Amino acid sequence: MAKKQQRVVYFNGEYVPESEAKVSIYDSALMFGDMVFEMTRSFNGQQWKLREHLERLYTGLKILRIPLKLTIDEMEAAVYETIERNKPSFNDDDEHRVLIDVTRGLLSLYHGIDGVEPGANVIIADFPLRWTIQGCSKLYETGINLKIPSQRAIPSHLMEPKIKNRSRLFYLMANIEVSMFKGENNWALMIDPDGFVTEGTGSNFFMVKDNVLYTPEGRNILRGISMQTVIDDLAPELNIKVIEKNLEPFDVYEADEAFMTSTPFCLIPAVTLNGLKIGDGRPGPITQSLLNKWGEIVDLDIVKQIKAWDKNIESSDTTTPYKFSNSKNATLTMDIDED
Numbered sequence: 001m002a003k004k005q006q007r008v009v010y011f012n013g014e015y016v017p018e019s020e021a022k023v024s025i026y027d028s029a030l031m032f033g034d035m036v037f038e039m040t041r042s043f044n045g046q047q048w049k050l051r052e053h054l055e056r057l058y059t060g061l062k063i064l065r066i067p068l069k070l071t072i073d074e075m076e077a078a079v080y081e082t083i084e085r086n087k088p089s090f091n092d093d094d095e096h097r098v099l100i101d102v103t104r105g106l107l108s109l110y111h112g113i114d115g116v117e118p119g120a121n122v123i124i125a126d127f128p129l130r131w132t133i134q135g136c137s138k139l140y141e142t143g144i145n146l147k148i149p150s151q152r153a154i155p156s157h158l159m160e161p162k163i164k165n166r167s168r169l170f171y172l173m174a175n176i177e178v179s180m181f182k183g184e185n186n187w188a189l190m191i192d193p194d195g196f197v198t199e200g201t202g203s204n205f206f207m208v209k210d211n212v213l214y215t216p217e218g219r220n221i222l223r224g225i226s227m228q229t230v231i232d233d234l235a236p237e238l239n240i241k242v243i244e245k246n247l248e249p250f251d252v253y254e255a256d257e258a259f260m261t262s263t264p265f266c267l268i269p270a271v272t273l274n275g276l277k278i279g280d281g282r283p284g285p286i287t288q289s290l291l292n293k294w295g296e297i298v299d300l301d302i303v304k305q306i307k308a309w310d311k312n313i314e315s316s317d318t319t320t321p322y323k324f325s326n327s328k329n330a331t332l333t334m335d336i337d338e339d
């Protein structure tokens with residue numbers, strides 16, 4: 001589907017063309033990044049773990065004390081209604097990527113402006129998943145190269161990363177830094193101020209050592225729905241033990257395999273850390289078997305579908321949640337070479 005074509009979004013109880021859904025310049029989201037959000041996906045058109053995404057969203061709303069009249073059931077119904085209304089503008093082979101944003105609304109300082117509603121804004125948008133993961137299909141074969149940027153992950157006692165919020169400047173800074181490293185397919189792997197591995201800038205981290213899966217304990221990370229899928233659904237099916245513990249870069253250097261998880265791409269192998277091979281420097285068999293199992297559960301060849309989408313893309317050099325593209329930014333010219 002061409003981006004030019006308008007989709008319909010849910011905006012505070014109404015369904016409007018996406019170009020007409022506008023948030024005030026005085027919204028607290030613009031002032032403080034004061035909002036929560038979710039990004040879901042479908043497999044074969046069926047939303048995957050939507051309820052889990054909504055539960056994470058409502059926990060964030062509760063902790064941030066953003067009052068919302070809309071109940072979780074109403075929100076869920078609005079998501080399905082948005083998908084339904086947009087179906088005619090999707091290709092048959094598209095998956096639905098649903099973006100749910102909730103902002104606090106106006107700070108009280110700005111209440112009373114004519115024509116500006118003060119309360120929380122709820123936005124539900126539905127667009128093709130291929131936008132988010134275009135160009136990713138080759139990464140299932142090559143793997144990605146993890147780089148630890150100097151930008152640290154923010155620990156939970158400073159700002160709670162378990163809330164999926166939009167105060168994300170530190171993730172962007174990590175991506176900008178990593179975009180200046182030489183080489184291809186570089187993704188940031190962040191460590192916290194104690195030096196423990198946390199997560200990527202839009203994904204969770206796993207490593208395999210002696211047939212056991214390890215992932216950072218859920219303290220200074222967003223507890224991903226995909227991460228939980230690996231722990232609760234896939235690993236038990238394959239009789240693989242999972243240990244959540246503090247991991248240092250040293251542990252990753254000693255690992256046999258590693259991979260990242262996130263809703264859009266499910267699971268992508270990581271083959272180096274800071275230029276050093278993880279295992280034999282190729283996607284590993286356990287990573288592959290977890291991905292296969294995921295495909296079995298959702299009845300879809302996950303990689304084949306992304307490959308088919310990639311046949312039609314013009315350029316994959318775009319900024320994504322995982323990678324900052326500086327190709328159009330002349331000010332970023334420094335190359336960092338750590339190999």
Ligand SMILES: Cc1ncc(COP(=O)(O)O)c(C=O)c1O
Pocket residue numbers: 039199200201202203204221222223224225226227261262263264321
């Ligand atoms: C910082 C961060 N970590 C991890 C994830 C993976 O979470 P999920 O599997 O729920 O998509 C995301 C997803 O966007 C994220 O933004």
